[in-house]
Amino acid sequence: MEQQIHITVRYNLATGDVNLNEIVFELKQLRDSLMLRILEQILKDYDDLIAERLSRTDIYPSKKRRGLGRHLRREDSQRRFCRGRKVRKRGYRRQLRKISTIFGDLQIPIREVECLKCGARYCPLLGALRIDAYAHKEMNFEHQVIEAVIDTNYRRLIDGRSIDISLGGIHNLVVGSDIDKLYQESVDLEQISGLMADGTGVKQHKGRKGELRIAMGITRAGHVEPLGCFTNTDWSEIEQVVKERIKQAKALNIPFIYDGEPGLDDFLADVAESQRCTWHGPRGLYHALWQDGLKKKDSEPQTDTLKQLIGIELAEGDYEILKEEDKQQVKDRCDASKREIQEMIKTFEDKGYRHGAAYLKNLSARLFTHIEIWLKTGVIAPKTISRLERVFREIGRRLKKIAWGWSDKAVTNLSKMIMIKQYSPEKWEQYWKEKLGIKGYFHIQLMEVTS
Ligand SMILES: [Zn+2]
Incomplete structure (x- = not known):
C-alpha cells in the first residue's frame, strides 16, 4: 500500500551573515523531531487504514483483513481470541498513547473500535504494530539503551537525547531481557x-x-x-x-x-x-x-x-x-x-x-x-x-x-550481554534483528525536496 507524506519546512536566513556551521547546527536540532513527526503521521495513516478495512467489510474482502483485528473475546474468563473481524469505529481513546522511541517520546491519539460479534472495544493499531497493551517502548529503543549500558555511556544517551528512561527502567530492561535464549544453543567443542x-x-x-x-x-x-x-x-x-x-x-x-x-x-x-x-x-x-x-x-x-x-x-x-x-x-x-x-x-x-x-x-x-x-x-x-x-x-x-x-538476575543478564556482544558479535546482531522483527515489510524513500 503506497502512501505519501508531504513535509513543509520554513526557514529564515540572514543573507550575507549566516555561515554553513549554523545551518547544519540548526538542521541537526530538527532531525529527531522531524523523524518523530513522520512516524506520527505514518502511524495515524496506518490507524485509519486498519479501521477502514475492518469496518467496511462491504468493500474489502476478508483476505484484506489478514493480520488485523485480533482481540480477546469480551468478558471471556478463559481469555480466548474472538473470531469476529467486523467493527464499528468508536472514535479515539481519551488518553494519548505514549511511545518512547530512539527519536524521543511520541504521544498520539489512537482509534478505538467495537467488535460487532462480541462487543469488545479495542485498538486495532496496537495489535497491528505488535505492541501489547501496556508496552510503551519500541524495541529499537530497548536496543539502544542496552547497547549504551554495555558501553557504559548510558548517562550520555539519556542526558544528551532527552530519552525518557530512569535507572530503574534500565534495570527492568536488563532483567526482563530474554538473553538466556542465546545461552541455550549448543556449542561445538571440536x-x-x-x-x-x-x-x-x-x-x-x-x-x-x-x-x-x-x-x-x-x-x-x-x-x-x-x-x-x-x-x-x-x-x-x-x-x-x-x-x-x-x-x-x-x-x-x-x-x-x-x-x-x-x-x-x-x-x-x-x-x-x-x-x-x-x-x-x-x-x-x-x-x-x-x-x-x-x-x-x-x-x-x-x-x-x-x-x-x-x-x-x-x-x-x-x-x-x-x-x-x-x-x-x-x-x-x-x-x-x-x-x-x-x-x-x-x-x-x-x-x-x-x-x-x-x-x-x-x-x-x-x-x-x-x-x-x-x-x-x-x-x-x-x-x-x-x-x-x-x-x-x-x-x-x-x-x-x-x-x-x-x-542476581541483573548481574547475570548484563554479564551475558557483555560477553556475547564482545566475543560473539555476529550472534549479538542476529539476536537483535530477530527481536526487532525486521523482515522487509516497510520501505520509505525520499521523493523530492524543492522550494
Ligand atoms: Zn469480538
Missing part, C-alpha cells in the same frame, strides 16, 4: 583448545557481596567462547547447565583450567582433564606457607622453585615435523619436575609445613595436564585463566559504572 571457569566478587543490593561465576572455552584460534554466566549459583548446578550446552559424550583431549577453587576439582571431568592454573599455583603456595607461619623471604625460594618447575616451554608451530628427541626432552623435563615436586612435598612434611604440603599435593596431580595433552596431540592448550580474568575485568568495570544495587 574447535575448543581449553575450558575454564572461575568466580569474582560483585557488590549487590545494599552492599551485599555476591559472586559472579563464568564458564567459557578458548578456541584453537584463540577466541573466547562464552558458555555461561551465573550469579550466586552452586558449581554443581553450573556444571549441569554447561553440560546441557556442550552435549559432549566422549572425553576430549582438552584441559579444564581453574585456580583451585573448591568445588571445581572434578568439574566437567567426563569431557576435559583438570589443569590447575600455572600462574595461580605459586601464589597459592605462598599463601599456604604463610598459613604455616613462613614469612615472604622464607617462602620465596620455594615458590620460585615451583615457578621454574612448571614453566616448561612448548615448541610452537608444526608438531608433526618436530623431532622425536625434542618431544622426549619435554617429557623428561616434565617427569623430572614431577619428581622434584614430590621431593618438595616430602621436605614440607618433614619441616611440619602442613598447609604447604597439603596444597602442593593437591596441586601436583593437575599441573602438567597441558604438557601431557601436547605430547599426545600437539595442541598447545591454555594453562592459565588469564583470559577469563580479563573478561571479569571487562564486566566488573561496567557493573561498577552503573551504581545501584544489582539483583
Whole structure:
C-alpha cells in the first residue's frame, strides 16, 4: 500500500551573515523531531487504514483483513481470541498513547473500535504494530539503551537525547531481557583448545557481596567462547547447565583450567582433564606457607622453585615435523619436575609445613595436564585463566559504572550481554534483528525536496 507524506519546512536566513556551521547546527536540532513527526503521521495513516478495512467489510474482502483485528473475546474468563473481524469505529481513546522511541517520546491519539460479534472495544493499531497493551517502548529503543549500558555511556544517551528512561527502567530492561535464549544453543567443542571457569566478587543490593561465576572455552584460534554466566549459583548446578550446552559424550583431549577453587576439582571431568592454573599455583603456595607461619623471604625460594618447575616451554608451530628427541626432552623435563615436586612435598612434611604440603599435593596431580595433552596431540592448550580474568575485568568495570544495587538476575543478564556482544558479535546482531522483527515489510524513500 503506497502512501505519501508531504513535509513543509520554513526557514529564515540572514543573507550575507549566516555561515554553513549554523545551518547544519540548526538542521541537526530538527532531525529527531522531524523523524518523530513522520512516524506520527505514518502511524495515524496506518490507524485509519486498519479501521477502514475492518469496518467496511462491504468493500474489502476478508483476505484484506489478514493480520488485523485480533482481540480477546469480551468478558471471556478463559481469555480466548474472538473470531469476529467486523467493527464499528468508536472514535479515539481519551488518553494519548505514549511511545518512547530512539527519536524521543511520541504521544498520539489512537482509534478505538467495537467488535460487532462480541462487543469488545479495542485498538486495532496496537495489535497491528505488535505492541501489547501496556508496552510503551519500541524495541529499537530497548536496543539502544542496552547497547549504551554495555558501553557504559548510558548517562550520555539519556542526558544528551532527552530519552525518557530512569535507572530503574534500565534495570527492568536488563532483567526482563530474554538473553538466556542465546545461552541455550549448543556449542561445538571440536574447535575448543581449553575450558575454564572461575568466580569474582560483585557488590549487590545494599552492599551485599555476591559472586559472579563464568564458564567459557578458548578456541584453537584463540577466541573466547562464552558458555555461561551465573550469579550466586552452586558449581554443581553450573556444571549441569554447561553440560546441557556442550552435549559432549566422549572425553576430549582438552584441559579444564581453574585456580583451585573448591568445588571445581572434578568439574566437567567426563569431557576435559583438570589443569590447575600455572600462574595461580605459586601464589597459592605462598599463601599456604604463610598459613604455616613462613614469612615472604622464607617462602620465596620455594615458590620460585615451583615457578621454574612448571614453566616448561612448548615448541610452537608444526608438531608433526618436530623431532622425536625434542618431544622426549619435554617429557623428561616434565617427569623430572614431577619428581622434584614430590621431593618438595616430602621436605614440607618433614619441616611440619602442613598447609604447604597439603596444597602442593593437591596441586601436583593437575599441573602438567597441558604438557601431557601436547605430547599426545600437539595442541598447545591454555594453562592459565588469564583470559577469563580479563573478561571479569571487562564486566566488573561496567557493573561498577552503573551504581545501584544489582539483583542476581541483573548481574547475570548484563554479564551475558557483555560477553556475547564482545566475543560473539555476529550472534549479538542476529539476536537483535530477530527481536526487532525486521523482515522487509516497510520501505520509505525520499521523493523530492524543492522550494
Ligand atoms: Zn469480538
